[in-house]
Amino acid sequence: MSLSALLAATPSPGAGTSLDEAAEQAGNAAGWVEENWSTWLSTGLRIVLIAAVAVVLRIAIRRALTKLIDRMNRSAQAVEGTALGGLLVNAERRRQRSEAIGSVLRSVASFLILGTAALMILGAFQINLAPLLASAGVAGVALGFGARNLVTDFLSGVFMILEDQYGVGDTVDAGVAAGEVIEVGLRVTKLRGDNGEIWYVRNGEVKRIGNLSQGWSTAGVDVTVRPTEDLDKVRTVIDEAAAAMAKEDPWNERLWGPVEILGLDSVLLDSMTVRLTAKTMPGKALGVERELRWRIKRAFDEAGIQMVGGVPAPADEPSAADPTAAMAAPSAYASATSPQSLATTPIPPTNLSK
Numbered sequence: 001m002s003l004s005a006l007l008a009a010t011p012s013p014g015a016g017t018s019l020d021e022a023a024e025q026a027g028n029a030a031g032w033v034e035e036n037w038s039t040w041l042s043t044g045l046r047i048v049l050i051a052a053v054a055v056v057l058r059i060a061i062r063r064a065l066t067k068l069i070d071r072m073n074r075s076a077q078a079v080e081g082t083a084l085g086g087l088l089v090n091a092e093r094r095r096q097r098s099e100a101i102g103s104v105l106r107s108v109a110s111f112l113i114l115g116t117a118a119l120m121i122l123g124a125f126q127i128n129l130a131p132l133l134a135s136a137g138v139a140g141v142a143l144g145f146g147a148r149n150l151v152t153d154f155l156s157g158v159f160m161i162l163e164d165q166y167g168v169g170d171t172v173d174a175g176v177a178a179g180e181v182i183e184v185g186l187r188v189t190k191l192r193g194d195n196g197e198i199w200y201v202r203n204g205e206v207k208r209i210g211n212l213s214q215g216w217s218t219a220g221v222d223v224t225v226r227p228t229e230d231l232d233k234v235r236t237v238i239d240e241a242a243a244a245m246a247k248e249d250p251w252n253e254r255l256w257g258p259v260e261i262l263g264l265d266s267v268l269l270d271s272m273t274v275r276l277t278a279k280t281m282p283g284k285a286l287g288v289e290r291e292l293r294w295r296i297k298r299a300f301d302e303a304g305i306q307m308v309g310g311v312p313a314p315a316d317e318p319s320a321a322d323p324t325a326a327m328a329a330p331s332a333y334a335s336a337t338s339p340q341s342l343a344t345t346p347i348p349p350t351n352l353s354k
Contacts, residue, residue: 019285046124054117061109068104100161100186150187152204157186160203166211173210174201217285218257220298221276221292224267224308225300234274234305237259241299242276242292251291252286259292 055304073095122129152220162186166172170181172191177199179191189206191199225234242259257279280288300307 016178043124047121050117050124054113054139054350058110058113061113062106065105069098072098080145082176087268100157100184102299103187104158122260149202149204153202155189156203156206157184157189159186160189160209161186165209166213170211170213172212174206175208175263176205177201213282215282217282218281219278219280219285219292220286221296223274223276223288223296224271225274226306226308227267227270227272229305233303235305237273237299237305238296241295243276245291245295251288254281256280 110123119129160166166181166189167184168181172181174179174189174191177191177193179193179197181189181201182192182198183190185203187203189201189203191201194201223234223238238259238261246255246258259276259278260276262275267273278288278292297307320346338345
């Protein structure tokens with residue numbers, strides 16, 4: 001046997017040592033894995049279970065909220081074509097209100113479910129959540145102070161929608177602006193003014209709301225006639241005109257009560273004012289007032305009752321002309337002895353020859 005073959009057959013001390021160390025490390029790793037695989041498996045299954053439950057619960061709640069909103073919209077559409085729907089329900093208002101409420105509820109549900117699932121997953125990794133929650137609390141306080149106007153607008157919009165303070169189609173007076181509501185948002189409300197301008201009103205800036213489209217409105221009309229008119233005849237004519245108006249479309253729906261004559265509002269030397277009032281559908285008071293004035297004026301013309309401010313009544317006998325109307329006022333210069341005439345008399349020249 002040659003020397004090279006003998007050296008190759010003889011084991012090296014360094015190689016044997018490295019193999020032993022590798023085997024020992026592999027054994028230790030296998031033992032560590034064997035000891036901890038159950039913990040890893042349970043932790044992984046717990047994380048998967050938490051994520052699956054969170055996803056399923058989120059989907060189920062969002063679908064339930066969506067079905068609830070769709071049911072509210074269908075109920076609004078079902079009564080839209082009826083008389084009750086025309087009086088009490090505005091489909092666009094109900095739709096926007098229900099969609100806003102649904103959006104808020106879905107966002108809140110998703111935040112709560114996913115946030116809770118994230119905290120549970122971090123707890124499964126044996127992470128101490130106390131510092132994280134403390135940091136989140138401090139960050140939330142700082143964000144609240146920095147964006148307090150935005151938070152105020154958002155919360156005010158949520159409560160306005162939930163309490164149904166106003167909706168699309170309502171005529172409101174928000175203090176800073178007034179007009180018809182064309183869009184209700186969680187942060188900004190859009191109003192269209194009387195001249196067609198659009199006002200963007202932040203919900204947090206609204207301190208009071210005067211809704212002119214809820215409940216009922218009051219129509220008030222003042223009828224001014226001459227003081228010589230017969231009050232009983234005036235009352236009879238007004239009652240007949242109001243009764244005829246209440247029987248015709250569409251005033252029979254817009255008038256929610258009989259036209260009441262409250263009596264004389266004022267009595268002057270040249271006129272007297274009769275006050276009328278009626279309860280009307282919300283937002284229809286102005287149209288009822290105009291129609292009532294129109295009908296009362298026509299009824300007065302037929303009955304021969306003259307309203308103050310019309311064509312003056314002709315006099316029974318023409319008055320004689322005043323003979324002194326064309327005479328000029330007397331002048332102080334007409335008398336030669338008056339001080340004015342003497343003051344204007346020229347001074348005679350002085351005779352210098354003497």
